[in-house]
Amino acid sequence: MAGLVSPAVGAVMLLCALLSAPAAHSRASTDSEEAVGESTAALILGATPLLADDAAQRYLNLVGASIASITGSPYQWRFAMIDSADINAFALPGGIVLVTKGMATLARSEDELAYVLAHEIAHVLHQHHYRVVLRQRAAVAANSLLASDAGTEFRDLSIASAELFARGLDKRAEFQADRVGVIWMARAGYDPAAALGILESLSSIEGNSDRADWLFATHPSPMKRLDHLLASGLAELALGESKDELRKRRFQVFRRTIAGSGSQ
Amino acid sequence: MKSSSWPFVVTASLALSAVFPVWGQVLQQQASLAASPGGDLVVGSVKKGTPVVVLERDGFWIRVKAGSVTGWTRISTVSFSARAPGSVRIDTGRASVGNIVSTSAARGMSRVDLASSNPAPDAVRRIIDWKSSEMNLGEFRKEGGLLQRSVDFLRPAPVSAETDAGD
Numbered sequence: 001m002a003g004l005v006s007p008a009v010g011a012v013m014l015l016c017a018l019l020s021a022p023a024a025h026s027r028a029s030t031d032s033e034e035a036v037g038e039s040t041a042a043l044i045l046g047a048t049p050l051l052a053d054d055a056a057q058r059y060l061n062l063v064g065a066s067i068a069s070i071t072g073s074p075y076q077w078r079f080a081m082i083d084s085a086d087i088n089a090f091a092l093p094g095g096i097v098l099v100t101k102g103m104a105t106l107a108r109s110e111d112e113l114a115y116v117l118a119h120e121i122a123h124v125l126h127q128h129h130y131r132v133v134l135r136q137r138a139a140v141a142a143n144s145l146l147a148s149d150a151g152t153e154f155r156d157l158s159i160a161s162a163e164l165f166a167r168g169l170d171k172r173a174e175f176q177a178d179r180v181g182v183i184w185m186a187r188a189g190y191d192p193a194a195a196l197g198i199l200e201s202l203s204s205i206e207g208n209s210d211r212a213d214w215l216f217a218t219h220p221s222p223m224k225r226l227d228h229l230l231a232s233g234l235a236e237l238a239l240g241e242s243k244d245e246l247r248k249r250r251f252q253v254f255r256r257t258i259a260g261s262g263s264q
Numbered sequence: 265m266k267s268s269s270w271p272f273v274v275t276a277s278l279a280l281s282a283v284f285p286v287w288g289q290v291l292q293q294q295a296s297l298a299a300s301p302g303g304d305l306v307v308g309s310v311k312k313g314t315p316v317v318v319l320e321r322d323g324f325w326i327r328v329k330a331g332s333v334t335g336w337t338r339i340s341t342v343s344f345s346a347r348a349p350g351s352v353r354i355d356t357g358r359a360s361v362g363n364i365v366s367t368s369a370a371r372g373m374s375r376v377d378l379a380s381s382n383p384a385p386d387a388v389r390r391i392i393d394w395k396s397s398e399m400n401l402g403e404f405r406k407e408g409g410l411l412q413r414s415v416d417f418l419r420p421a422p423v424s425a426e427t428d429a430g431d
Contacts (some may be wrong), residue, residue, distance in 0.1 A: 026333065041391075050387050057394040062404040065396050070412055072352075080391045099289035110408065162381075179418045187394040189410030194322045196339070200321070203286060221285060223344040231421035235340040239415065246409035 034094030039158035053261035083262040089213040091123035093130035110247040111194030118181035168218030288342035297335025298398035301325035
């Protein structure tokens with residue numbers, strides 16, 4: 001982009017291209033998203049390290065890929081657990097999903113963990129973070145006469161992306177991620193009622209633990225999210241059995257593994 | 265959730281091994297309570313607005329207690345985010361500005377922390393090592409009984425006092 005168009009024009013062009021074709025992810029826009037996502041991930045992982053446990057990380061990737069692989073999206077999905085006792089998860093542009101050890105520990109079944117990942121996958125599919133970042137960047141660039149080089153522009157996008165995780169999305173985006181995520185997990189074969197389980201657990205710690213302060217500050221309350229899912233018709237889904245008995249043993253192994261890993 | 269019955273609700277929920285420490289309010293004009301989840305035997309009914317204590321959940325069914333009546337009802341007949349009559353809201357430090365959830369009280373990652381973070385690109389590259397192969401994924405799905413199925417997307421929730429009241 002540098003040398004051909006100014007950063008401001010480039011950002012506006014990219015934004016217009018994305019907004020004009022919300023359902024179609026071109027290779028160019030996907031590459032750009034992945035680059036911003038990787039740079040953002042580098043910033044987050046610079047502050048909080050990955051959990052040093054290959055087995056747990058591979059299991060997390062298998063659960064995430066079970067859902068992401070059926071979405072037909074062009075992203076290179078990657079899932080990782082960070083070594084933090086905080087309860088949170090992050091969807092980065094381009095398909096990197098980070099989950100804290102605290103959040104993974106909160107899940108009581110593979111299906112509940114799957115819902116956490118499905119919610120984040122939905123954020124990526126709908127470009128919730130990426131669109132806000134581009135919009136902010138375009139607004140700043142349009143009001144600035146100061147040209148920056150491509151490297152600065154790119155780092156600014158990444159920082160803007162990372163800042164967004166500290167500030168939170170529009171709550172409608174969170175409700176949409178709940179609504180869309182639960183369907184993707186159901187399509188993958190998981191029990192959608194598990195979404196209620198993780199929201200119940202979050203509700204039970206609301207106001208009782210500071211480990212979820214950040215999550216509660218950036219998301220609607222768990223019970224409001226639950227009400228939205230129910231008002232959307234979640235409980236009326238007529239699906240066949242998908243009990244998690246077959247998945248129970250491997251999830252217990254995963255839980256034991258992460259309990260003995262990390263510093264948090 | 266902030267009602268005076270809170271300690272009781274927590275105790276009851278834990279005793280029944282469900283993590284559902286909440287009360288709700290009936291949304292329907294008249295909701296029947298059944299003897300079992302999805303069962304035909306009706307043991308009572310509750311009117312719209314009646315506060316109920318949620319004792320346990322089984323899939324999309326919940327067992328509730330309303331006064332002296334206890335029974336099962338579909339979870340969508342109850343609203344969970346409405347406050348109990350006369351309850352006092354506890355200030356959790358959370359506030360909303362428009363549709364954006366404020367993060368003024370958030371701890372952990374901050375704008376300064378992120379801007380000054382020493383990027384770890386090696387850690388990002390490490391993540392790719394954990395990516396599953398198609399073969400591993402197929403085995404994982406089969407072992408876990410994960411069968412792909414066709415499910416329609418949910419409709420957006422209608423904006424209403426029950427579901428979209430301010431935080």
